Each structure stands twice: as C-alpha cells, then as structure tokens.
Amino acid sequence: MNVASVRTPSLRARLFVLLVVPLVFIALASSAVRYWSAQDMSKNLYDDTLKVVAHAVAREVVLTKGDLVADALLDSLVGALGDPIFYQVRAADGRFVTGHSDAPIPSAGLDVPGGTPVFFDSFYHDRPVRVVILREFIADIDFDGWTTVQVWQTVTQRQALSLSLVGQSVFNLLLIVGSAAILFWFGINWGLAPLTDLRSAVGLRSASDLRPIRRPVPHEVAPLVETINSLFARLREELDRRNAFIGNAAHQLRNPVAAIQAQAESALTASSDSGRTARLEDLSQAARQLSRMSHQLLNFDIANEGRGDDLQPPSDLTELVADVARRHVPRALAAHVDIELEPATEPLPVAGNRVMLEEAIDNLIDNGLKYGCARGGRLSLLVERIGNMAALTVADEGPGIPPEASEEVFDRFVRLSDDSDGGCGLGLSIVRAIAQRAGGDVGIVPAEKGCTIRLKLPIAQAQENRQKPGIGSIAAE
Known part of the structure; x- marks a missing residue:
C-alpha cells in the first residue's frame, strides 16, 4: 500500500468537527430537556385550569340546584382549553347529581382529602384523559356535606402545546447551530491562514535551500517552526559533512587509483618477465592499500551514521x-x-x-x-x-x-x-x-x-x- 495514498482528515476539518459535533449534541440534549420541560409546563398549566373548572362546575351546580352546567359556560371553557370537558357531581351520600354517569374510575386506594384537588390519568371512551377530583363541603339543603366534583378532559391540546414549544425550541437551536457552524468555518479558515502561508513558504524552498524559516507564526506554532529550523540546521551540517567527506575521499583515492593505473601500464609494457613480476607485485600492494583505504572510508561513514548501532547484548x-x-x-x-x-x-x-x-x-x-x-x-x-x-x-x-x-x-x-x-x-x-x-x-x-x-x-x-x-x-x- 502506498503511504502517500493514505490521507488523514485536514486540520481544518478536524477542528470544524470538534467544534460543531459537541454543539449538535448539546442542541439535542437541550431539545430533550426542553421537551420534558414543555410537557411539565403544559401539564401544570392545564391542571391548574382544570382545577378552576372543577370549582366553577361545583359553584354552578349549587347555584342551579343540581341542574346541568349551562351550555354557554361549557362552550366558553372548551373554547379556552381547546379539548372537550366532561364532568360529574355526586352528593355527600354518593348520590349521582348531574353530569356524565360514566366517569373514569380512579385507581383503588386513591386518597381524596377534602378541599384538595387530586389529579390522575385515565381513559374515557378509549381516549386518554386527565382527571381531577375535588371534594368540597357545601352547606345546602340539597348538598349538605362533602360534595364530590369530578372533571376530565382529553389531552390532545396538551400534547400539541408541548410539541409546539419543542418545535420552536428546535428551530431556534438549529438556527443557532447553523449560524455557529458558518462562523466556525470562516473563523477556522482565518485562524489557519498563517499555517497556509507557512506551507506555501516551505513548498517554495528548493532541495538545497535549508535556511531557517523567518516567517511570523502564531505562538502555538512557534515550537514546530523551531523544530523544523533545527532539522534544517542538522541537514545543512550533514550535507556539509558529506560534501567534505566526498571531496576528501575523492582526493585520497585519486593517488592510489593513479598508482594502480601506472603499475598496470608498466606491467603491460615490461620488457622482461622479472620486470613484469615486479610491476605486478607493486600493483598488488597498491590494490591492497586501496582496499584498506576503501574499507576504512566505509567504516568511518557507518560509524558516523550510527548504522551499526544494532540492539545487541552487552x-x-x-x-x-x-x-x-x-x-x-x-x-x-x-x-x-x-x-x-x-x-x-x-x-x-x-x-x-x-x-x-x-x-x-x-x-x-x-x-x-x-x-x-x-x-x-x-x-x-x-x-x-x-x-x-x-x-x-x-x-x-x-x-x-x-x-x-x-x-x-x-x-x-x-x-x-x-x-x-x-x-x-x-x-x-x-x-x-x-x-x-x-x-x-x-x-x-x-x-x-x-x-x-x-x-x-x-x-x-x-x-x-x-x-x-x-x-x-x-x-x-
């Protein structure tokens, strides 16, 4: 696999993701909290209203001596609350007085103290409803004692109010997150501009240009630039050392090579076997000298480069x-x-x-x-x-x-x-x-x-x- 083909996300993209993703999670968490808060607020709002309706029904029934609540009052209450309202009134002895006879039955063991409204959730004709029971002491010929008033209402408008509040909150959060993402993107580009300039400056360097980088950079990038400059300095020293070594090595090898060439030419032109043998011996000696010199040159390079520093036992x-x-x-x-x-x-x-x-x-x-x-x-x-x-x-x-x-x-x-x-x-x-x-x-x-x-x-x-x-x-x- 080609290493050059492995690309990592850009710093710009990483910063953008690191900034925006937490913001999105915060927005989601805020929406969830807002949803539960809206549900609680609508519940309290409608419960308080339902409690007022229960008191109004009790007063109306007493005033009318047990007749049904006036249609005008009932219509005005429904118009204010948005959901249908049902009620039932029973006398102190449990006698049904008025309203709907098929009221939701509270759970067993539900305690209804006098003068304190008690709420519970139930179903009425297979529809979820919110019920309030209120016991009031009424001193009247027809209602002498603790009269029980039960009022219930469907919860459609409650849920609609909660969703409406959440929808507004989500819209506002999306607007904030979107605006922040745009600002983050332009801010990151502006903040990374010095790095882009630094990259361009380094990209314009030639292979032999190892001068220190003098371009102004942010404080956070200064250690990186110092490290690059230190690397440039070491490379410059290494190149100078290599160039000097190559020049000296070429100078040192020139004489042995020339001697070998001269001895070989002398051996070829020798007029006698004894002279040729002498020249060949000199040639062998020069070759040994050249071999020794090349061996030492190689060892010197290995020692300086540290290529012999293998991990071995002491x-x-x-x-x-x-x-x-x-x-x-x-x-x-x-x-x-x-x-x-x-x-x-x-x-x-x-x-x-x-x-x-x-x-x-x-x-x-x-x-x-x-x-x-x-x-x-x-x-x-x-x-x-x-x-x-x-x-x-x-x-x-x-x-x-x-x-x-x-x-x-x-x-x-x-x-x-x-x-x-x-x-x-x-x-x-x-x-x-x-x-x-x-x-x-x-x-x-x-x-x-x-x-x-x-x-x-x-x-x-x-x-x-x-x-x-x-x-x-x-x-x-």
Missing part, C-alpha cells in the same frame, strides 16, 4: 580486546613486537554493536603496531574501570604524538607522517566516531615515552559473569 570489554589482539599476533611476531594484555579485575560489559566496537579496538592496536612498534618493542593493553566507564589504554614505545597535535590526529584524513603502509588518516577518526556514538570518547593520555591512547565506553548492566583471560603475553600464546 559485550565484556576484556573479551573484545583479547579477541581482537589475537588477530594481530602473527603480525606482531613477524615485527618482533610483544603484545601484553592486563585485563580488568571485574566484568566490564559495554553496549553497542560488537562489530563496530571490535573495529575501534582493531584500529587502536593497528595504529600502535604501525607507528609505535615499527621497529619492534612492546604494545601494552590495559582494561580497567574508571568511575562508571570501561577504559582500554593502548600504550606503545614509539616516537609519540606532539601535544599540540593530540586533538588533530582524531580528524579525518590527518596523518603526521607520510607512511607507506596504506594509511589514509581515518583510523583514529573511526575510533572517536564509534566511541561517541556509544556514549564514550577517546583521547591521548600524556606519557613520558611513546604514545598512550585511552578509549572509554559507558558500562552497561551486566547480563552474566564472563570469564576473563589471565594476565600474560598474548604474543606468546
């Missing part, structure tokens, strides 16, 4: 030094050099890529053999703990390095002498790059004789106890 520094030193034993014996290793008194696990750590140790030993023990002697290797660091000290008996050049020798392509062993001035640079990548460092230790270089690496958490080689001369094994 390795004991003493074991690493011993393994690498053994590879140099034949060369040391041929040069009459005695390599001595003094191991640490405890395991010193160091984290990092084992191959790159061995490369750093190999370069230190190679540097000591090449420049410090060119005419024989002794090369000392000391592994010890210094604070929270594991240290390897390599000391030779050679001419040493001048104090003023103690830092210069760690720069790439720096050589203090024109050696003929194929050196290209990258060995110590590789050591420093590997050490710094692992969190350590390397440097020259002042010494009265020869050159002493100390490599320091952070001690990792030891995973297991490792057996250390004993003190002695490796070259004698």
